[in-house]
Amino acid sequence: MTCADYRLATSARLDGEPAAPDAPPCAAHAQACADCAQWLAGARRLRELTRAAAGPSAQRSQRLIAAVLDAAVRDAAALDEVVFDEVGAGGRAEGDGTSVAHEGS
Numbered sequence: 001m002t003c004a005d006y007r008l009a010t011s012a013r014l015d016g017e018p019a020a021p022d023a024p025p026c027a028a029h030a031q032a033c034a035d036c037a038q039w040l041a042g043a044r045r046l047r048e049l050t051r052a053a054a055g056p057s058a059q060r061s062q063r064l065i066a067a068v069l070d071a072a073v074r075d076a077a078a079l080d081e082v083v084f085d086e087v088g089a090g091g092r093a094e095g096d097g098t099s100v101a102h103e104g105s
């Protein structure tokens with residue numbers, strides 16, 4: 001079994017997919033391969049963090065929708081403020097919106 005075979009089969013197993021009938025056993029590879037043992041620890045940790053991450057609540061989503069609709073009725077500048085307040089600085093575009101930066105050009 002190659003590292004790629006091991007990681008493909010193990011990733012599928014971590015995702016809850018049933019093992020293929022002809023899938024080779026993976027445990028021996030993980031015990032013999034330090035790289036894949038480390039990969040498995042990282043994959044398990046990522047899975048735990050993904051499951052534990054809380055998405056936006058229904059109340060927060062409804063509050064945001066109501067605020068956006070209210071601001072849209074008032075004017076576009078107010079809409080920008082609401083989106084910025086609710087989503088945070090990461091959701092606001094930089095600059096005046098008239099220029100576009102191109103990487104590598």
Ligand SMILES: [Zn+2]
Pocket residue numbers: 002003004006029033035036037
């Ligand atoms: Zn390996």
